[in-house]
Amino acid sequence: MLELLPQLNDRNLPWVDTIHPIVVHFVIAMALIAFVFDVIGRLAGKPELYEVSFWNLLFATAAIFVAIIFGQVEAGLANPYGESRDILNLHSTIGWALAGILSVLTAWRYVIRSKDPRRLPLAFLGAGSVLSVLVVVQVLLGSELVWIYGLHTVKVVEAMREGLV
Template identity: 75%
Template sequence: MLELLPPLNDHNLPWMDTIHPIVVHFVIAMAVIAVVFDLIGVLTRRSTLFEVSFWNLLFATAAIFVAIIFGQVEAGLAEPYGRASEILNLHSTLGWSLAGVLSVLTGWRYVIRSRDPQSLPLPFLAAGGVLALLVVVQVTLGNQLIWIYGLHTVPVVEAVRQGVV
């Protein structure tokens, strides 16, 4: 299947640079802001923030699947070394898990919104807190892959190609 891709560049990618981090930043921002708006909406009793939160959650759910598609392709081309393989596997597994969590929360939120758009139950707010925590863990793993192990950076790709790493 890799023969279907164009030749790989100095980042070991068929396109100019990594796309996964670009898309995933939208997911991070929308998921976290949904939780924040829910909390602010509950504390200030401004139910209009619940609507903003719902739409952020909905778009985060759609965007995470785009991020996963690019993430899986880029992970397959990454050539991880040492402990980076373990972290990359955990990052991939948690990414798919987050897609499931976001999908369930969005569905739950749709039902809540359909029944009573003016309030949110406490268990949903708690689930939002768990979502935010999972996002923080996922961001930490992704940062390690880039800033510690340098996956898809030119020096690391060159070192792997030369057999140094």
């Protein structure tokens, strides 16, 4: 049965490179730009930017689930070591929380948009700022996993396979 599974490459992955970071960068960009457009729309009195923000939120919500699926698979193949285990667990937990928060905010935004697309309550902007802070924290944790602990990098995978890590 195991022979049916693909062989892992030098990054300890069944595909060429990590897919999670590729997808998650779309989520990061769309979630943050949605908040930026909301703030600019509110401050500049340009409610048409709320429409741009809504669509960014909607696509960020769909994309985060794709990012989580690949993230969970790649995390399972990462062989975290030392403190990277705790960071990876926190990163995974916050990722799932962000999926829930994005889903709730998108649903809330849909209701707001349905009632009056030219108005945006300050409470929603507050929620958007909390979302933005969580996204930044998540980016820092993910960066630490790659740039400090080297998960899925060739050198670290080689060291693990040789029993050095």
